[in-house]
Amino acid sequence: MSAVVSKIREPLITGGKSYHDITEDLCSPTESVPNATWIFAFVASVGLLTVGLFCIFWTIWFGIGAWNLNRTIGWGWDITNFVWWIGIGHAGTLISAILLLFRQKWRTGVNRAAEAMTIFAVMCAGLFPALHTGRPWFDFFMFPYPNSRGPLWVNFNSPLLWDLFAISTYFTVSLLFWYTGLVPDFATVRDRATGLRKKIYNFLSFGWTGSAKHWQRWEYLSLVLAGLATPLVLSVHTIVSFDFATSVIPGWHTTIFPPYFVAGAVFSGFAMVLTLMIMTRKILSLEDYITIEHIESMNKVILCTGSIVGVAYLTELFVAWYSGYVYEQFAFYNRAAGIYWWSYFGMMACNVISPQIFWIKKFRRNIFITFFMSIFINIGMWFERFVIIATTLARDYLPSSWSYYYPTWVEMGIYIGTFGLFFVLFLLFTRVAPVVAIAEVKSILKTGGDQYVGKNATHAHHHAASHDHGHDSHDDHHAH
Amino acid sequence: MNNQFTFEGKQRTTLIGFIILGAICLGLSFLDNTVPYHMRFWSNFLHNTVFFTGISFISLFVLAAFTTAYGGWYVVMKRVWEAYSQFLIVGLLLMLVIIAGVWGHFHHLYHWAADGITDPNSPAYDPILAGKAGFLNKYWYTFGTIGFIGMWYFVFAVPMRRISVAEDTEGTTDFEHHERYRKFSAFFLPIAAFSSAAMIWQWVMSIDSHWYSTMFAWYSTASWFVSALALTIMTIIWLKSKGYYEQVTDEHIHDLGKLLFAFSVFWTYLWFSQFMLIWYANIGEETIYFKERVTNYPVLWYGNLVMNFVLPFLILMRNSTKRKYGTLILCCLLTFFGHWWDFFMMIKPGAKINADHAYHAAHSAGGDHGHAAHGVQGFVSGFTLPGFLEIGIFLGFLALFLYVVLGQLAKASLVPKNDPYLGESLHHHV
Numbered sequence: 054m055s056a057v058v059s060k061i062r063e064p065l066i067t068g069g070k071s072y073h074d075i076t077e078d079l080c081s082p083t084e085s086v087p088n089a090t091w092i093f094a095f096v097a098s099v100g101l102l103t104v105g106l107f108c109i110f111w112t113i114w115f116g117i118g119a120w121n122l123n124r125t126i127g128w129g130w131d132i133t134n135f136v137w138w139i140g141i142g143h144a145g146t147l148i149s150a151i152l153l154l155f156r157q158k159w160r161t162g163v164n165r166a167a168e169a170m171t172i173f174a175v176m177c178a179g180l181f182p183a184l185h186t187g188r189p190w191f192d193f194f195m196f197p198y199p200n201s202r203g204p205l206w207v208n209f210n211s212p213l214l215w216d217l218f219a220i221s222t223y224f225t226v227s228l229l230f231w232y233t234g235l236v237p238d239f240a241t242v243r244d245r246a247t248g249l250r251k252k253i254y255n256f257l258s259f260g261w262t263g264s265a266k267h268w269q270r271w272e273y274l275s276l277v278l279a280g281l282a283t284p285l286v287l288s289v290h291t292i293v294s295f296d297f298a299t300s301v302i303p304g305w306h307t308t309i310f311p312p313y314f315v316a317g318a319v320f321s322g323f324a325m326v327l328t329l330m331i332m333t334r335k336i337l338s339l340e341d342y343i344t345i346e347h348i349e350s351m352n353k354v355i356l357c358t359g360s361i362v363g364v365a366y367l368t369e370l371f372v373a374w375y376s377g378y379v380y381e382q383f384a385f386y387n388r389a390a391g392i393y394w395w396s397y398f399g400m401m402a403c404n405v406i407s408p409q410i411f412w413i414k415k416f417r418r419n420i421f422i423t424f425f426m427s428i429f430i431n432i433g434m435w436f437e438r439f440v441i442i443a444t445t446l447a448r449d450y451l452p453s454s455w456s457y458y459y460p461t462w463v464e465m466g467i468y469i470g471t472f473g474l475f476f477v478l479f480l481l482f483t484r485v486a487p488v489v490a491i492a493e494v495k496s497i498l499k500t501g502g503d504q505y506v507g508k509n510a511t512h513a514h515h516h517a518a519s520h521d522h523g524h525d526s527h528d529d530h531h532a533h
Numbered sequence: 534m535n536n537q538f539t540f541e542g543k544q545r546t547t548l549i550g551f552i553i554l555g556a557i558c559l560g561l562s563f564l565d566n567t568v569p570y571h572m573r574f575w576s577n578f579l580h581n582t583v584f585f586t587g588i589s590f591i592s593l594f595v596l597a598a599f600t601t602a603y604g605g606w607y608v609v610m611k612r613v614w615e616a617y618s619q620f621l622i623v624g625l626l627l628m629l630v631i632i633a634g635v636w637g638h639f640h641h642l643y644h645w646a647a648d649g650i651t652d653p654n655s656p657a658y659d660p661i662l663a664g665k666a667g668f669l670n671k672y673w674y675t676f677g678t679i680g681f682i683g684m685w686y687f688v689f690a691v692p693m694r695r696i697s698v699a700e701d702t703e704g705t706t707d708f709e710h711h712e713r714y715r716k717f718s719a720f721f722l723p724i725a726a727f728s729s730a731a732m733i734w735q736w737v738m739s740i741d742s743h744w745y746s747t748m749f750a751w752y753s754t755a756s757w758f759v760s761a762l763a764l765t766i767m768t769i770i771w772l773k774s775k776g777y778y779e780q781v782t783d784e785h786i787h788d789l790g791k792l793l794f795a796f797s798v799f800w801t802y803l804w805f806s807q808f809m810l811i812w813y814a815n816i817g818e819e820t821i822y823f824k825e826r827v828t829n830y831p832v833l834w835y836g837n838l839v840m841n842f843v844l845p846f847l848i849l850m851r852n853s854t855k856r857k858y859g860t861l862i863l864c865c866l867l868t869f870f871g872h873w874w875d876f877f878m879m880i881k882p883g884a885k886i887n888a889d890h891a892y893h894a895a896h897s898a899g900g901d902h903g904h905a906a907h908g909v910q911g912f913v914s915g916f917t918l919p920g921f922l923e924i925g926i927f928l929g930f931l932a933l934f935l936y937v938v939l940g941q942l943a944k945a946s947l948v949p950k951n952d953p954y955l956g957e958s959l960h961h962h963v
Contacts (some may be wrong), residue, residue: 057960059605135921191615217543287802299813306814309747313804353601357722364726365747372747375734378818412719 056499058506063157065501066494068341069511074497075342079487080242082337087484090336091439098476105470108463109184110119112487113328117187119463126446126458131181133438134468136293137321138178140314140434143286144322145171145226149234158501161493162347165238165486166333167326168231173200173327173478175224177471191530219292223285230278236261236270237492297441304384304445307372313365317434320358320404323351324430329479333488342489347417352417353510355430359408362437366405384445392457393444396436403433534779537538538772540943548939555770555929558922562915565922572888573915574830575640577923579631580880581930583736584873585626587757588764588934593690594725595761597718605957606788609780609948613768614931615694616941617761620934621686628678635671641891642884644742645669657894661743669739677735681728689721694941697949704951737876740883744822748807755877759841760872762793763786763865769937777947783856784962790864794845797868801842825882829910832918833867833878840871853861858940873927874919881916 070078087095112119122129145167152160183189195217198208207214240261243254261267294314297305327348334343373385387395407429410416417423443458460468482488504511563574592614599607634640641647644662649655651663661678693714700710730750738749746752766789772778811819826834845864854860914920917925949955 057956059954059957060706061711062603073599175649286797291802291806295810299812301814301816306810306816307747308807308810309751310810311805312748312751360723360726364723367727368730368747368750372745375665375668376745377661489544 058500062506063344063346064503064505064507064510065162065344066341066498067344067503069504070341070498070502072495075491075498076241076245077350078243078339078341079489079491079494081489082483083242083485084245088236088336091480091484094476095480098473098480101469101473102477103470103473104466105468105473106471108466109180111463113189117185118474119461121461121464123458125449125454125456126443128442128446129458130460130464130468131185133435133442135181136176136438137435138174138181138471139293140290140318140321140438141431142171142174142178142223142227142325143199143290143315143318143323145169145173145174145284146223146230146286147319147322148326149230152281154283157248157299157350159347159350160496161490161497161501162490163326163330164493165231165490166232166320166330166488167481168227168234169479170325170329171227171322171488172224172231173475173482174322175220175227176478177475179220180467180471180474184299185283201425212292212299215292216296219285219289223289226278226282226285230275230282233271233274233278234490234493234524235486237263237268238487241491242332242487287315290314302445302449303378303380304373304388305441307369309365309368311442313362316358316361316365317404317437320355320362321431321434323354324427324434325354326408327351327423327427330430331420331427333483334391337483337488339489342494345420348420348423349414349417352411352423352426352454355426356408356417357412359404359430361435363405366401378449387448388440388444391444391448393440393447393488396439400433400436400440403429405438407433409523443471535777536947538777538939538942538947540939545936548936551932552936553929555926555932558925558929560759567913568885568888568916569892570641570888572641572884574923575631575642576880576884577915577926578627579642579736579884580873580876581926582624582627582631582881584757584760584876585620585930585934586628587753588761589617589620589624590682590685590725590729590850591754591757591761592619592765593685593693593721594729597689597721597725598691600715600718601722602852604786605954606961608954608958609961610765610769610778610785611697611949612773612942612945612947613765613938614761615697616938617765619686619694619941620937621682621690621829623933623937625679625682625686628682630810632671632675633690635674641888643669643674643739644887645739646671647891648675648937653726656724665684665742669735669742674735676818677732681732684728685721685725689717690923693717695779697952698945700952701946708951708953710951716720735768737879740824740880742887743818746811746819746822747949748803748805752800752803752807753798753876755803756872759793759796759800760869761787762796763869764870765789765935767862767865767869768794768935770862772947780948780959782961785958786858786861787852787855787963788961790849790861793864793868794849794855797841797845797849800872801838801846804842806840825886826878830878830882832843833881837871837878838876840867860917877919877923885913885916 066075068074069120120131121131122131145164148160149164152164161326179191181190186192186195194202194205195207195214197214199207200206208246236258239254239258240263243251243258246254291311291314292312298307298310328490330343331348334340370389373381376382388394407426410422410426448455503509542661557576559577562577563571565571567573580593596611596614596618598610631640635643635646638646638648644650645665647657649657651666652658653663683926696710696714696717700714704710725852733750733753737753738745766786766847767787769778769781769789773781808823809845811823821836845868848854848860854864910917915923
């Protein structure tokens, strides 16, 4: 990375941190006793998880009839929640892989937590199709292993099977990516620890010594994984969209689905990262590492992906009219003005209209508004999936089969339970691993620390020099 | 370092020579009436106009996107894209010819523009097109084209260029020029997203007037983007060979090469998504578009994938090929021609069907829509494959494009001297 930094860039690490300060600040949450806020949050999350476990038990005991799925609406909350969680899982790999390839330095403040979030979100997502099979103990049938089931074989033509491969691959690569980043940081924690703790962290860091060879291989592996993860992050939601778009159902079969699902996934993923990071930076006092500048950058990604989603919604609407195909036209009329109009309205309001306030810099840099918006977007993206799934199925080709779907308490309970699972895992993560990537933040200190760049830089000669460099050609030109 | 490009007389003469060649080829293609209503001429004219106008548009889009994203690395060569964006006005003038043809019925590029299409009492009545008439009509076509290209050019391309050039002489350390440039950029992005989609539907998708695909606008925009990148790399390497742009190093070229690789794959992603979903669902109204191309234009069809995906993917995969000018230029030639070929395939088959259809409708007494014999259609020069005339026209339009671009490049320094990110760009390394 270039050491020359433009004068108009804002610092990404504030508080004039030294390398030692960074180690201290980022390791301390793993070394201290949790505070009351954390304990309260943990207990509450375990409570939600318990609700979820009870409802899962109920579903398995009484069968899938405990859900309100019916003849026409075979997919309800389960698949809505599945797609929603998978979407949230997109931000982590986007930040770690694509932003790494684009050399965005601000990723270092949030990548670790976002990757962790990805892994937990994919776990929550996986739960729904697993339960939807009704007999989860037979779920291994979904894998095309050499079997003793005779001619029974998985359907390779089905996008649902492709989905299984896409998501399990994605989960594996995300996990590897996350863990690779953690290795040097675990070593840092180990070096400060004693006794059994030291042994555990030594094991977790694979005996990392920080030799030049270790770093070289580590960097190489990071790049290879980034290269693999970039097409993967696109493929996962692409294939989720294929679940719908390969069908002949009006409103589902549309060619824009793949890129539009990916954009929507990134959109919701960033919203969830913001929700989590705004809380985490407060509770763990990480305001110097996850700065307003980070929040503003993420808000810009949200504005961009939100608007892409908006363009896609309007494209769909327009082409439904343009197609001259009455069923397609009805499907969209039904979405906007049918029985589930409120969910279409919620989707438009939360995903397209309200994020437009981020055109204004003041709002992008306002933590309260950002937090509020991030929740809003998560609701909106949930509505989007509900609109696509339930609205369409409730009004299919055969009016005699038309029905209205609403969830039972069991379905709601499982959804609530996934929040419990997600937050339990995330809260545990904040205690055992550095929430911000220590080694990666250190790598940008000289080009992102506020003592080096920005208005209040004290090491002024550094950027003054860079500014002069910028004028080399300028002076040359005057000499002509 | 020499940062002031001079557009030499010899270069002008060469380019004018090619423009004349293009004009002659265009004229000759008018005489070929194998496909009725001079369709070879009209489809060539539309094809090249849309292709080069699109490159100009997408260059402005790239500038706006990079500026909004706080990009720094590209700044040293941003004048090339600024110059590209100035071609928009020529694109608009060229589109006026097509528009005149829509009003005067000089061509049958668009079946929706034919007389009586929306009139239930006319033998030409087409209920589907009557349903689309709110969008597919000559007013929309005319005012959309003039309004949107005009807006891209007058409201964005010209002021952005003016601010950027003014920054060279009046730039301050407060970077207020850059601030203004950034505002234009941010506003351009959403406007460009909507308006380009609307115009692509009008210009290209409506040739196959019954067919529709929600992906189409994004797909063809990606095609423009890859062509613009390929042409940019070739322009910069040419300028370097003339002794300009010493500051543009292998590091910059490497990054442009990476973008070429990445967006070739992205284009393929969109291609695959559009094709696979239509193939899988197998709805007749949608598959007919691909059926026509796979059956009657197999060389175009497979060549498209080979030139725009297989070869650039394999060649640009290695790091070193993105830093060697030889292989990089080979890939740029492939993808630049390849995406021109892609637009050829988007336009030509539909245009031929429209002309044949109109001819049969006019020459069969009972108003019976004369269907061409089923089976594979024979070789039709200028349609089945680009012929020599098409190559000549392509070179002519390219020369016209370069003539405008080089003229613009000569008007200002090649390096934006007071851009706040120039320092980063000059010290860029991968």
